[in-house]
Amino acid sequence: MGTGYSWASKDSAYTKNMSLDSVTVINNLEGKDDGPDLQVFHFRPLVKSTNKLLFVHKRPWEKADKADKEKRYTVIIE
DSSP: OTTSOEEEESOOGGGGTEEEEEEEEESSTTOSTTOOOEEEEEEEEOSSEEEEEEEEEEOTTSOGGGOSEEEEEEEEEO
């Protein structure tokens, strides 16, 4: 994250089923020089549902099509 890259949700369709309460960053998770950071998204369920989440890894000031990586997750709230 020290290079400006961070993870962000690509859309907000999930917001009717779950709430993004906060995002925290744990710096230098491994304790090594230039070690990786961990970005944690804290969600709260609102209703029983199945949600598809798409996150992009990019610099926030760059265009949406400049994503470095993409990750898709399916979240099942029971």
